[in-house]
Amino acid sequence: MKNFREIDIEGNAHDRGVSHGEQLRSQISDALIFYRDIFMLSEPELLEQAAHFQRIITGFSAEYAEEITGIAEGAGQNVLLIVALNARTEILALNGGAPVNECTSMCFSDSTVLGQTWDWGKPVEDLCSVMRISRPDGHVIRMLAEPGIIGKIGMNSAGVGVCLNILTLGSRLDGVPVHVLLRAILDCKSATEAAAVINRAPLGKSSNIIVADHSGFCFDTEFAGDEMLSPESFKGNFIHTNHYLSKEINALDDPKFFNSRARMNTATKKVSLLTHYSVSTMMDILSDDSHQQFPIYRNYIYDDILHDVGTVATIVMDLSKLEIHIRKAKYPGNLFTTFSVI
Numbered sequence: 001m002k003n004f005r006e007i008d009i010e011g012n013a014h015d016r017g018v019s020h021g022e023q024l025r026s027q028i029s030d031a032l033i034f035y036r037d038i039f040m041l042s043e044p045e046l047l048e049q050a051a052h053f054q055r056i057i058t059g060f061s062a063e064y065a066e067e068i069t070g071i072a073e074g075a076g077q078n079v080l081l082i083v084a085l086n087a088r089t090e091i092l093a094l095n096g097g098a099p100v101n102e103c104t105s106m107c108f109s110d111s112t113v114l115g116q117t118w119d120w121g122k123p124v125e126d127l128c129s130v131m132r133i134s135r136p137d138g139h140v141i142r143m144l145a146e147p148g149i150i151g152k153i154g155m156n157s158a159g160v161g162v163c164l165n166i167l168t169l170g171s172r173l174d175g176v177p178v179h180v181l182l183r184a185i186l187d188c189k190s191a192t193e194a195a196a197v198i199n200r201a202p203l204g205k206s207s208n209i210i211v212a213d214h215s216g217f218c219f220d221t222e223f224a225g226d227e228m229l230s231p232e233s234f235k236g237n238f239i240h241t242n243h244y245l246s247k248e249i250n251a252l253d254d255p256k257f258f259n260s261r262a263r264m265n266t267a268t269k270k271v272s273l274l275t276h277y278s279v280s281t282m283m284d285i286l287s288d289d290s291h292q293q294f295p296i297y298r299n300y301i302y303d304d305i306l307h308d309v310g311t312v313a314t315i316v317m318d319l320s321k322l323e324i325h326i327r328k329a330k331y332p333g334n335l336f337t338t339f340s341v342i
Contacts (some may be wrong), residue, residue, distance in 0.1 A: 003337055004328055005255055010134040013063045017070020027127040027147035034123045035088055035228050040095050041045040050080035053087035058175035060176045085148040087177040101259035104296045107161040107210050107238045108277035110217040114161040115282050121306035141186045142324050143342040149185025155316050157342045158189040159214030161317040167206045171225050175204025191217045208240045214319040222246050239267050262294035279318050287312050299330050
């Protein structure tokens with residue numbers, strides 16, 4: 001398939017979860033097979049970790065915990081396994097994490113355009129869906145998400161969008177799972193409200209989140225365990241890959257981050273040459289494959305842990321027009337599909 005599956009989810013928290021689980025039952029089963037393979041934990045160890053994160057999620061938002069329970073019910077799965085999917089980033093970090101050379105994200109604040117590539121294991125490509133989530137109060141979320149996971153990359157009907165880059169800290173992560181936090185951001189009515197949500201979430205993450213809204217307000221937050229850091233903008237724009245920018249946490253000479261630093265260099269150079277900031281210019285940058293070894297937009301290549309890693313999706317959001325443009329993987333002639341958020 002050249003496009004991602006679309007699903008509609010609506011109702012209260014429990015109903016949303018059940019609908020999600022029923023519609024993606026087989027995909028959730030396949031996702032669990034994929035992640036169990038790379039978690040490298042025994043079943044008791046995995047369930048113990050999931051029980052910890054279930055307590056964390058419930059303390060952060062009983063509504064999200066209820067939605068996750070509904071997903072388990074609809075999919076016919078143990079609820080702790082659905083929790084494990086939602087905490088997959090933090091659980092992966094227990095064993096040093098999977099490869100971090102995943103994503104290139106950016107925000108053009110003057111034109112309220114936000115977007116990124118998402119690079120990950122090829123098996124998830126055909127498991128992901130473009131979800132439209134409608135709450136009873138009329139709030140709508142449109143996001144690209146993995147099956148069983150309640151939050152990901154996307155935007156909402158209030159014109160708030162969010163992007164994610166996984167970072168490597170080298171320590172245990174035990175806070176609110178970053179994918180749950182993404183959902184909390186997408187439930188906000190403004191970037192200011194999203195900043196408050198981030199500030200009340202317990203730490204214990206190793207990620208970067210760029211948030212923007214239709215007013216042009218945009219901010220970037222790096223999570224480094226017990227710290228939250230604020231990277232500087234570049235000519236008023238934010239650009240991020242998969243190494244820390246605010247603090248020398250990832251060594252310059254560490255080969256694990258050569259990929260990330262190369263993509264950062266390419267993106268920064270291309271942004272510096274822009275004369276206008278638009279959806280099309282962001283699409284151009286996120287489609288750049290000029291770097292022979294470390295392109296922004298890449299084909300799948302073999303990896304020891306994830307087997308094949310490459311660009312699963314490219315997402316560009318027009319926060320003013322309430323439109324999200326999504327392209328699946330890297331196939332010849334594959335174009336962006338445009339979705340209205342409302």
